[in-house]
Amino acid sequence: MDFKKFYLMLAMAVMLVLGACGNGEETAEEGAETDEAGAEESSQETIAYENKFEMGPARGEEGDTTEVNETIELPKNSDKVAVYDLGVASTFKALGIEENIIGLPKGDNNASLSEVNEEFASDEYANLGGLKPDEFETLAELQPEVIMIHGRQSNTQTIDEMKAAAPDAEIVFVAADNNNYFQDIMDMTTFLGEMYGVQDKAEELVADMQTKIDVVNSTVTEADKDMLFIQTNGGDLSFHGEGGRYGFLYNDLGFTSAGEQSEGETTDNHGNQVSFEFIAETDPGVMLVMDRGAAVSEGEATPVDVVKNDVTAGVDAVENDNIIQLNPQSWYLNSGGYLSGMAQLEEIEAGMAEME
Structure with a gap:
């Protein structure tokens, strides 16, 4: 017998068996890893x-x-x-x-x-x-x-x-829905708190916002002044009243609109176009003025003084300088969230504190 050839064939056989075992183990490991990854993916909360x-x-x-x-x-x-x-x-x-x-x-x-x-x-x-x-x-x-x-x-x-x-x-x-504005903001805060496991922080934020709403409502109610919300856009003036884009000013914060509206009437999403004569006729005790043009274009901002002229000179809010200028980014582009909502409340609170 050719022992040299026999041992060579035996060695090759052993190598094939070991290789097969190794490949089997590797395949099993790969399969286990795949199963584990799939299970992890499917079990994502x-x-x-x-x-x-x-x-x-x-x-x-x-x-x-x-x-x-x-x-x-x-x-x-x-x-x-x-x-x-x-x-x-x-x-x-x-x-x-x-x-x-x-x-x-x-x-x-x-x-x-x-x-x-x-x-x-x-x-x-x-x-x-x-x-x-x-x-x-x-x-x-x-x-x-x-x-x-x-x-x-x-x-x-x-x-x-x-x-x-x-x-x-x-x-x-x-x-956030205009008709349920602050509640929607607080509900979203609560939801995100649950989604990311920061419920305690969410509860704290919601409580702080509700407190701020109550404080501002009390300040507005005590001032007892009819309010007119005017949006400027270049040379155009628009009026935002009850039931419109900023309905929460009336529903949640207690303002009474100086602009007359028939029952059930709501102002357009971008406000109803009005004139300086409209401001004079409504004679508001306080005015909120927001420059939409400054938020949506790179043009020059419209100064708040645009609402002060010979036509409006006798208006209570103009005579007493009871005009609150609103940040257009917070009110128009970034509205509907927690920090932007708090910024809106703080602007109203600070402005009302200076009322005469």
Whole structure:
């Protein structure tokens, strides 16, 4: 017998057996790792969110709105959230969970961010463009797990673009309703507290906001002055009354509108166009003035003195300088969140403290 050839064949056989065993063990390990990863993914804890809103037709088009009413499961503690509602972005910040935001619509040169949201100007947060987005490449690059939208994005065109860019993301409407404004802000604060395990902080914030609402309501009620909310936009004047975009001023804070409205009438979302004669006729005891133009364009701001002229000279609010100038970013672009809502309350409180 050729023992040399025999031992060579035996050695090769042993190597084949060992190799097969090794591959089997490696395959088993890989399978175990895959199973473990799958189990971990499937066991990710979620929280239910009631997603209710009206989805309008594509921007610039006419058509019926679609009622969206669904319950969506959102991943708890998600660190891949795109927030298109700048008010809600301020709620993340108030809760100390802003690092979970990966992108938001800052606008050109961060023009959309109010003072309470200035932290988001950092390059740590991607810029998703304008509040009415027209590009979605950045969103596609980020691949968020959750997209939080406002009324400005709740149309078929924008939502379809978002779905195409981030097909695995859950898209939820988070804007505060004008008719339930502060309660919606507090409810969202509570929800995010539960989503990120900071319930104690959320409870503290909600209690502080309710206290501030009560204080401002008391101050407004004691002053007992009819109020006129005027929005300026270049040379145009608009009036915001009861039941409109800023209905919470009357419902929650106790103001009485100086502008006459028929029963059930509400002012337009951008206000009803009025004249200086209208201001003179209504003769408000206090005026709130907000410059929308300063918030949405790079043009020069309209000075609050625009409401002071020969026509309005005899108006109580003008004579006594009972005019509160509102921050347009907080009131128009970043409204509906915790810090922006508190900023609104503090502006009213400070202004009313100076009333004569």
